[in-house]
Amino acid sequence: MQDQFIKMDSITKIYPPDTLALDKVDLEIQEGEIHSIIGENGAGKSTLMKVFYGMAPPSGGEIHFRGRKAKFATPREAVASGIGMVHQEFMLIPSYTVYENVILGAEPAGRFGTLRHADTKPKVEELVDTYGLNIDINSRIGDISVGAQQKVEILKLLYRDVDVLIMDEPTAALTPQEAGELFARLRGLNKVGKTIIFISHKLDEVLELSDRITVMRKGRRVVTVDNRGLDKAELARAMVGRDVVFSIEKAPASLGEIVFEARGLRYVDENGVIRLEGVSFDVRRGEIVGIAGVEGNGQYELVQLVTGLLSAQSGRVFIGGHDVTGEDVMARRKLMCYVPQDRKVSGSAQNMSLVDNAIMTHHRLNPEIEDRCEALLSSGRCRAFTSRLVEDFGVLVPELDAPISSLSGGNQQKVVVGREFMLDTDFILLDQPTRGLDVGSIEYVQEEVVRRRDAGAGCLLISADLDELFSLSDRILVMSRGRVVAELRPEATTREEIGEYMLGAKDAQEDWRAREEVGK
Amino acid sequence: MHLMVEMIRSSILSATPVLLAGLGGAYTFHANVFNIAMEGMMLIGAFTAVAGSYFSGSWIMGVLSGIAGGLVAALIFAIFVVSLKTDEFVTGTALNMLALGGTTYSLRQLFHVKGAFMSHAIQSMPRWNIPLISRIPHLGPILSGHPFIVYASILLAFVVEWHIFGTRYGLRLRAVGEDARAVDSVGVSSDRIKAQAIIASGVLCGLAGAYLSLGYVTLFSENMSNGRGWIALAVIILTRGRPMGLLLMSLVFGLFDGLGLSLQGTIIPPQFTQMVPYIATIVALYFYSREKRSARGGKETPTT
Numbered sequence: 001m002q003d004q005f006i007k008m009d010s011i012t013k014i015y016p017p018d019t020l021a022l023d024k025v026d027l028e029i030q031e032g033e034i035h036s037i038i039g040e041n042g043a044g045k046s047t048l049m050k051v052f053y054g055m056a057p058p059s060g061g062e063i064h065f066r067g068r069k070a071k072f073a074t075p076r077e078a079v080a081s082g083i084g085m086v087h088q089e090f091m092l093i094p095s096y097t098v099y100e101n102v103i104l105g106a107e108p109a110g111r112f113g114t115l116r117h118a119d120t121k122p123k124v125e126e127l128v129d130t131y132g133l134n135i136d137i138n139s140r141i142g143d144i145s146v147g148a149q150q151k152v153e154i155l156k157l158l159y160r161d162v163d164v165l166i167m168d169e170p171t172a173a174l175t176p177q178e179a180g181e182l183f184a185r186l187r188g189l190n191k192v193g194k195t196i197i198f199i200s201h202k203l204d205e206v207l208e209l210s211d212r213i214t215v216m217r218k219g220r221r222v223v224t225v226d227n228r229g230l231d232k233a234e235l236a237r238a239m240v241g242r243d244v245v246f247s248i249e250k251a252p253a254s255l256g257e258i259v260f261e262a263r264g265l266r267y268v269d270e271n272g273v274i275r276l277e278g279v280s281f282d283v284r285r286g287e288i289v290g291i292a293g294v295e296g297n298g299q300y301e302l303v304q305l306v307t308g309l310l311s312a313q314s315g316r317v318f319i320g321g322h323d324v325t326g327e328d329v330m331a332r333r334k335l336m337c338y339v340p341q342d343r344k345v346s347g348s349a350q351n352m353s354l355v356d357n358a359i360m361t362h363h364r365l366n367p368e369i370e371d372r373c374e375a376l377l378s379s380g381r382c383r384a385f386t387s388r389l390v391e392d393f394g395v396l397v398p399e400l401d402a403p404i405s406s407l408s409g410g411n412q413q414k415v416v417v418g419r420e421f422m423l424d425t426d427f428i429l430l431d432q433p434t435r436g437l438d439v440g441s442i443e444y445v446q447e448e449v450v451r452r453r454d455a456g457a458g459c460l461l462i463s464a465d466l467d468e469l470f471s472l473s474d475r476i477l478v479m480s481r482g483r484v485v486a487e488l489r490p491e492a493t494t495r496e497e498i499g500e501y502m503l504g505a506k507d508a509q510e511d512w513r514a515r516e517e518v519g520k
Numbered sequence: 521m522h523l524m525v526e527m528i529r530s531s532i533l534s535a536t537p538v539l540l541a542g543l544g545g546a547y548t549f550h551a552n553v554f555n556i557a558m559e560g561m562m563l564i565g566a567f568t569a570v571a572g573s574y575f576s577g578s579w580i581m582g583v584l585s586g587i588a589g590g591l592v593a594a595l596i597f598a599i600f601v602v603s604l605k606t607d608e609f610v611t612g613t614a615l616n617m618l619a620l621g622g623t624t625y626s627l628r629q630l631f632h633v634k635g636a637f638m639s640h641a642i643q644s645m646p647r648w649n650i651p652l653i654s655r656i657p658h659l660g661p662i663l664s665g666h667p668f669i670v671y672a673s674i675l676l677a678f679v680v681e682w683h684i685f686g687t688r689y690g691l692r693l694r695a696v697g698e699d700a701r702a703v704d705s706v707g708v709s710s711d712r713i714k715a716q717a718i719i720a721s722g723v724l725c726g727l728a729g730a731y732l733s734l735g736y737v738t739l740f741s742e743n744m745s746n747g748r749g750w751i752a753l754a755v756i757i758l759t760r761g762r763p764m765g766l767l768l769m770s771l772v773f774g775l776f777d778g779l780g781l782s783l784q785g786t787i788i789p790p791q792f793t794q795m796v797p798y799i800a801t802i803v804a805l806y807f808y809s810r811e812k813r814s815a816r817g818g819k820e821t822p823t824t
Binding site: 074075076079087090091092093094095096100103104105106107109112113114115156 | 682686687688689691692694695698699701702703705706707708
């Protein structure tokens with residue numbers, strides 16, 4: 001009955017009122033395989049797993065597990081049957097130790113519920129050893145790296161004795177090294193008999209890891225294939241439904257004058273933690289400067305300093321030759337445009353209409369949409385402006401007055417990007433401009449960025465996606481612990497080298513520490 | 521010397537309701553429920569305790585109905601905050617106002633008095649004279665002859681300490697306070713734990729109220745909790761919900777309360793002497809926040 005291990009039969013999921021998230025999906029997973037489910041955002045991969053895992057009831061269809069009909073009402077029931085899932089966002093308590101997080105929910109307790117660690121602590125230690133997880137179970141979650149936190153999530157499931165591990169986009173937050181380590185670990189787990197369901201939208205990962213691959217698109221299963229001699233382009237076509245360009249074509253940079261300069265930026269937050277230290281670099285017209293780094297190493301603060309939302313303790317910021325260090329946000333916005341990291345929070349006002357969102361910032365700076373009486377905005381001109389944006393940037397939109405939240409993520413981002421690019425400034429700050437977008441929209445946004453660069457704008461691109469940095473940047477700066485630790489050319493470096501700099505493992509970082517020791 | 525003994529004695533007496541309410545609030549604090557309804561729970565408990573004792577003629581029934589009063593108030597709070605997901609602050613404020621108005625109204629309807637209700641029919645809690653200790657000069661009057669709840673509440677502080685930091689429930693409770701979703705993800709209902717925490721706080725606040733009306737004095741007066749629920753909240757924040765800290769800090773509060781009382785009758789106007797414990801609380805909060813700020817500096821590492 002091996003082929004009956006997990007069998008999903010025409011699973012349908014409708015989110016009220018009428019969103020069809022899953023449309024009669026059939027899926028079979030064999031015992032002991034690594035099965036990847038790949039698809040764009042919104043293809044239904046995560047929804048399918050949520051239905052399977054008891055987090056969302058299916059609207060139709062049946063699931064069989066080990067030959068028996070399974071209907072998990074809660075994740076707990078799924079775990080009890082031997083199925084565990086590592087979510088994209090970790091579910092860990094930061095102030096608890098690794099051990100406490102592992103036992104939470106399945107605590108060993110004696111009389112009156114007093115915790116007893118005598119048996120379980122060695123058991124957890126043993127699991128760590130057996131699976132080579134290499135973590136100290138007594139360290140606090142808040143003190144360990146993202147990669148280590150993911151190990152804790154896996155350890156939690158191993159402690160609960162699961163046979164099936166579902167990994168939902170597990171590499172999203174990892175450095176290339178950590179991702180490599182994760183793959184080795186998953187293969188190890190697979191070797192001792194665990195079945196692994198791997199959800200991803202990254203083709204390379206899936207091709208590297210899996211035994212079989214299921215491609216999903218728009219809530220449907222497109223195909224399930226054995227991973228033997230598969231072609232990346234073919235897989236991408238199945239995923240997106242058309243041919244995809246993987247590398248953005250761009251001409252060599254023709255550098256102009258400096259449009260942005262950071263000089264010796266230092267920022268200490270209210271808790272006294274040094275977030276940025278001695279950050280200096282410049283951006284010239286006609287180039288894209290990428291910033292790589294593990295999240296939380298000063299990129300956020302850097303963006304805030306550039307936009308003027310925070311002010312540095314020392315150092316200066318120049319945009320277009322003007323010293324804007326003491327200037328407010330509005331003064332800076334006249335000189336730069338900015339695509340923020342989170343389109344839902346700072347990029348747009350979700351409940352406001354498309355028109356309102358499209359004219360943001362323009363309503364202060366752009367005379368084109370003003371009424372004859374200058375203090376007012378002309379609603380007709382605002383609409384005309386929005387229509388132009390919609391047309392120029394290919395936004396798919398039901399009507400201009402619909403709230404922006406009714407648009408898909410990709411279209412929302414096109415509105416944000418379009419709005420900013422229509423400010424037509426020489427300096428462009430892009431903070432994770434393609435995060436959470438599907439392949440098609442990523443392609444579009446990236447091409448647009450390159451177009452602006454070729455038109456002579458200077459771009460500063462902060463991204464957690466190394467592929468994006470490699471394909472777009474003319475120079476890559478690596479940030480680690482609030483410092484720029486390396487400046488590299490994409491054609492003369494590798495992902496691994498950047499990864500080492502990101503982790504602070506590479507020499508430049510050591511040099512810096514050594515210098516600091518001497519300084520003390 | 522006599523004055524000194526009297527002051528310390530009264531400080532223990534006035535520390536008790538703050539300690540009890542604080543221990544209850546420790547549960548909600550660790551579950552990350554912003555429980556400002558303690559004042560109201562306490563007031564309702566004080567009223568129902570008097571009513572229970574008056575009608576049944578038994579102090580035990582009085583204490584039990586005090587607890588029941590706090591419990592009902594907590595259930596209302598829990599239903600709104602946990603099940604209906606209303607704002608904790610607004611709900612808590614509403615409950616406090618309901619408690620104040622409701623007890624005042626009931627006082628008039630049930631006992632036909634205004635201001636305060638006193639009766640010989642109200643049975644107060646018995647006071648315990650501890651043998652041997654009560655004979656020790658000075659120390660005897662301080663430690664002995666209190667209503668039994670005073671001793672029970674000190675014991676309870678240790679029990680709550682163990683319960684929150686040494687048991688399965690405590691581990692889950694504190695986890696809920698930090699990240700409720702993480703607790704849900706391992707199959708434990710965070711809502712249930714939150715509701716349990718609120719109910720625990722209601723029971724203990726009800727007990728604190730019963731102590732106020734049957735232990736401290738034997739009467740019910742309008743608004744007799746008189747800000748003690750708020751003081752308890754401040755003390756919880758000050759001690760970060762550690763029961764041992766609560767024990768200490770509520771004694772400190774009691775001391776200032778006692779100081780205020782003993783300053784009465786001097787040339788200082790009584791309105792000012794009544795302010796003493798509250799001013800002390802504000803000063804303590806100020807020093808606490810300064811302490812916290814300097815302690816945090818440089819310790820936290822940049823994380824995602």
